Amino acid sequence: FPAIANSSLASAVGAYDMQFSLNGSSWKPVSNTAYYYTFNEMKSADSIYVFFSSNFFKQMVNLGISDINTKDLFNFRFQNTTSPESGWYEFSTSNTLIIKPRDFSISIISDEYTQTPSREGYVGSGESALDFGYIVTTSGKTAADEVLIKVTGPAQVIGGRSYCVFSSDDGKAKVPFPATLSFITRNGATKTYDAGCDDSWRDMTDALWLTTPWTDISGEVGQMDKTTVKFSIPMDNAISLRTVDDNGWFGEVSASGEIHVQATWRNIN
Known part of the structure; x- marks a missing residue:
């Protein structure tokens, strides 16, 4: 043995x-x-x-x-x-x-540098979306081979599409809202994902990353990459005028959720 x-x-x-x-x-x-x-x-x-x-x-x-x-x-x-x-x-x-320790990391933070960003607005035609800006940062010996992002929160599928669900304080009114994730790609185009709080990973590897030199814990020279991503909840979609039970509603509804990121590095020497 x-x-x-x-x-x-x-x-x-x-x-x-x-x-x-x-x-x-x-x-x-x-x-x-x-x-x-x-x-x-x-x-x-x-x-x-x-x-x-x-x-x-x-x-x-x-x-x-x-x-x-x-x-x-x-x-x-x-x-x-x-x-x-x-x-x-x-x-x-x-x-x-021969073991060479490597330090890899990924983080996401509000571009307002607060842990719990919040927005409020009104539902109806012509109303502005609730927009949340975030900064995603990776660090490692090389750029990450894959970066994924997802949104989690109360959700319900209606007509084959996932929606974020906002609820009244008493829980009687549950209102669906569409949501999107968007970022600028390295080609300069805007990529938008339908991301209705469905807890599904989306690929953002092809985002436009700003690269700066970085040194890891072993003293090896690496790089730090930053990009921005926007989470948006439209307030003017007709589906949000009615509850998930297809009833009219009035008053205030709210919801909270999380945005997660993960990165993968492969074949690092």
Whole structure:
């Protein structure tokens, strides 16, 4: 069975953060002598596979373990149960792990730099939309390969389209409002998504990003990219003149929601 040679790392990781197998499909967790293969089982295989979880490497980074020979990281241990007095036999691999920590991040904030931006308006023909401006920022060694955005909040599908739902204080009136996400692309065109609080990701990778130099925690030079996006709720759509139950309404309605972003980097050296 394999055993982690670094005691601090062994304490930091879970049993399933390192696993081993003779066929690459049936795995055993690394947990001292609790899990092992017998000599006869090993004779039937020509390889041994070792799996490391992402948390295993995260804990290595947290403990400052990097650029290490695997022989100093873990070894394989054998015990002769026929002659226990002969003790343990150990052998190590000769590979080297080079870990380069990278700092990647994405954030979204109101262009008013407030955590809870709000708007109010009136419903009817010619009324102005409720517009919310946001700044999206990514940072990493390179530009993100993919950036996605979505809107969450009370919603209902009407006629195959998702709408944000505003409610009265007593909950009796529920009014549908369309909503959109829009941004300027690198080609200078405006891309608009129908985003009625439906919790669905939209791609904004092709937005017009402003790039500036940036240095990550490892001292590597990277880049910071910024762009803007607008979330808009039209107030002049006829569907908002009636409730989701198709009744007339008057008074005040309100809603709150969230905008989420995520970024993906691939093939980073």
